[in-house]
Amino acid sequence: MSRETEETPKKDRTPSLERPSNVLVESDASTLPSARRGQGDETAFVVVSLLSKTDRRIEALEGTYGEPDSVHVISVKGRADNGYDTVRTVSSSGDLTGLSMRIGEALSELHDDDVYLYFDDVTSLLQYTDLNTAYRFFNVLTGRITAADGVGYFGITPKAHDDRTVNTLRNLFDDTVGMS
Amino acid sequence: MTEVLWVGNPHNIPDGFAGSDAFNVRSVTPNRIEDAFPADDIDCVVYDPSDGTDDDNAAVLETVCADYPELPCVLVGNVDGVGEGYVFDHVPKRDGWVDVLSDVVRSAVERRSHVSYPLPDDEEGRLTEVEVVESLDLRGAFDRISEIGRYCFDTDMCFVGVVNDRRERFLSCHGGSVEELPREQSVCAYQILDGGVTVVSDVLEDPRFENRERLRELGMRFYAGAPLDIGGVRVGSFCIMDAEPRDLDDDESRLLRSFGEEVAEKISLLKELG
Numbered sequence: 502m503s504r505e506t507e508e509t510p511k512k513d514r515t516p517s518l519e520r521p522s523n524v525l526v527e528s529d530a531s532t533l534p535s536a537r538r539g540q541g542d543e544t545a546f547v548v549v550s551l552l553s554k555t556d557r558r559i560e561a562l563e564g565t566y567g568e569p570d571s572v573h574v575i576s577v578k579g580r581a582d583n584g585y586d587t588v589r590t591v592s593s594s595g596d597l598t599g600l601s602m603r604i605g606e607a608l609s610e611l612h613d614d615d616v617y618l619y620f621d622d623v624t625s626l627l628q629y630t631d632l633n634t635a636y637r638f639f640n641v642l643t644g645r646i647t648a649a650d651g652v653g654y655f656g657i658t659p660k661a662h663d664d665r666t667v668n669t670l671r672n673l674f675d676d677t678v679g680m681s
Numbered sequence: 682m683t684e685v686l687w688v689g690n691p692h693n694i695p696d697g698f699a700g701s702d703a704f705n706v707r708s709v710t711p712n713r714i715e716d717a718f719p720a721d722d723i724d725c726v727v728y729d730p731s732d733g734t735d736d737d738n739a740a741v742l743e744t745v746c747a748d749y750p751e752l753p754c755v756l757v758g759n760v761d762g763v764g765e766g767y768v769f770d771h772v773p774k775r776d777g778w779v780d781v782l783s784d785v786v787r788s789a790v791e792r793r794s795h796v797s798y799p800l801p802d803d804e805e806g807r808l809t810e811v812e813v814v815e816s817l818d819l820r821g822a823f824d825r826i827s828e829i830g831r832y833c834f835d836t837d838m839c840f841v842g843v844v845n846d847r848r849e850r851f852l853s854c855h856g857g858s859v860e861e862l863p864r865e866q867s868v869c870a871y872q873i874l875d876g877g878v879t880v881v882s883d884v885l886e887d888p889r890f891e892n893r894e895r896l897r898e899l900g901m902r903f904y905a906g907a908p909l910d911i912g913g914v915r916v917g918s919f920c921i922m923d924a925e926p927r928d929l930d931d932d933e934s935r936l937l938r939s940f941g942e943e944v945a946e947k948i949s950l951l952k953e954l955g
Binding site (some may be wrong): 596598633636669673 | 742750756759760761763764765766767768769770771772773775777778781784785787788789792794795796797798799800865887888889891892893
C-alpha cells in the first residue's frame with residue numbers, strides 16, 4: 502500500500518458514531534464503528550502493534566474506511582512487520598519513551614491527513630506498567646489524537662482486568678465497542 | 682496566557698512560538714533545569730534536546746516527567762537511549778512543526794492530558810467552587826467532627842479534605858498530621874467522581890492506587906469517603922482510614938454520608954456568611 506494507490510473507499514458497513522475521537526474496543530471486535538473525518542488531504546492508517554496482528558487490524562480499519570492512501574506501523578523491534586509505507590520500532594511493549602517518540606513522529610508527519618489509529622493493545626501495555634502510568638500514557642495519546650482531529654481505536658481484553666481498571670480507563674474514551 | 686518553560690538553547694525558540702499571543706515563554710538550559718523548579722506557575726514544558734547530551738536528556742526527563750509528572754511535557758527532538766518509562770508528547774522538527782507544537786501545547790494544557798487519574802465532567806466549575814471554599818480559611822473548623830468520626834467508626838484516622846487542581850488539602854485530620862497530598866496520590870481524587878460513599882476495602886489490592894508511595898507512608902489500607910457537595914459540585918470528602926483492611930456495612934455507610942452532609946452544610950453556611 503502506498504500513497505499512490507487510488508481506491509474508492511468501501512461503503513461503511515458499520516454504524517456511524519457521532520464524531521468521537523477515541524474509542525475503546527474489545528480486542529476481538531472485527532468491525533469498527535465509523536467516525537469518518539474527510540477533511541484531510543489523504544487517508545492514513547497508523548497501527549501501533551504490540552501484538553503480532555498488524556494485518557488483522559489494518560483489515561478492520563479497511564472494513565470501515567476503505568483502502569487508505571498510506572499505512573504506518575509502529576511495532577516491537579524484531580517483529581516481522583514489512584511492506585508498509587513506514588515501519589517504526591520500539592524496544593519492547595513497555596517502552597513508553599519509544600512509543601511516545603514514534604507515535605509523535607507519525608502523527609506529526611501525517612498532520613494534514615485524516616488519521617485513523619489502532620492501538621493494539623491496551624492489555625499488553627498494562628502487563629508492563631502500572632495503571633496510573635498507563636492512564637497518563639493514554640491520556641496524552643488520546644489528547645494528541647483529538648488535537649489532530651484524528652480517530653483512535655484502542656483494543657483491550659476486558660476479561661484480563663478487574664472492573665476498577667477497565668472503568669478507570671473508560672473515562673479516557675468517547676465511546677466503547679463490544680464491552681458490557 | 683499559557684506559561685511555557687522552554688528547556689534548551691533560547692536561540693532555538695522559534696519566533697512563531699515565542700511571539701504567539703497565547704504563550705508566555707521563558708527558558709532555562711538543560712544543565713540548569715533544577716533551578717526552574719518547583720514552579721507552580723509553569724503550565725507546560727517544551728524540551729529541545731538538540732544541544733544537549735544524553736546525561737542532559739536523562740536529567741531533564743527525570744526532573745519533568747518523573748518528579749512533576751502532571752506537568753505537560755512536549756519534546757521537540759530525539760532522546761533515544763534514555764530509558765523506557767517516560768511519557769511525553771513528541772513533535773519532531775519538520776515542515777510545519779511550530780504550528781503542530783502550538784496545537785499540542787494548547788491541547789495538553791486545556792485537557793490536562795498528563796494527569797494519571799480521571800477528572801470529573803464538571804471539573805472547571807468544581808475548581809471555581811473549590812477556590813471559594815479554600816478562601817474561607819477553614820483549617821481546624823472540623824477538628825471536633827473529625828474526632829467524633831474517628832471514634833464512631835473506630836478507625837486510625839478521620840479527615841476532611843478539599844481536592845483542588847493539583848492537591849488535596851486537609852481542613853482537618855484527626856489521628857494524623859497530614860496537611861496535604863498530591864492529587865495523584867489521593868484516594869479522594871477518585872471519591873469526588875462518585876455520587877455516593879466510596880469504599881476501598883484494601884488500598885494495596887486496588888490497581889488504582891498501585892505505587893502510590895504517600896499512601897504506603899501513611900499506612901493506609903482501608904479507606905471510606907463521603908462527598909462534600911457544595912453548590913452542586915463535589916469539592917472534597919469526609920473520610921476515614923485504617924491500617925487494616927475492612928469493610929463498611931450499610932448503617933456505617935449511611936452514617937458516613939451524614940457526616941459528609943453535615944460538614945458540607947457547615948461549609949455552605951460559612952460561605953454565605955462570607
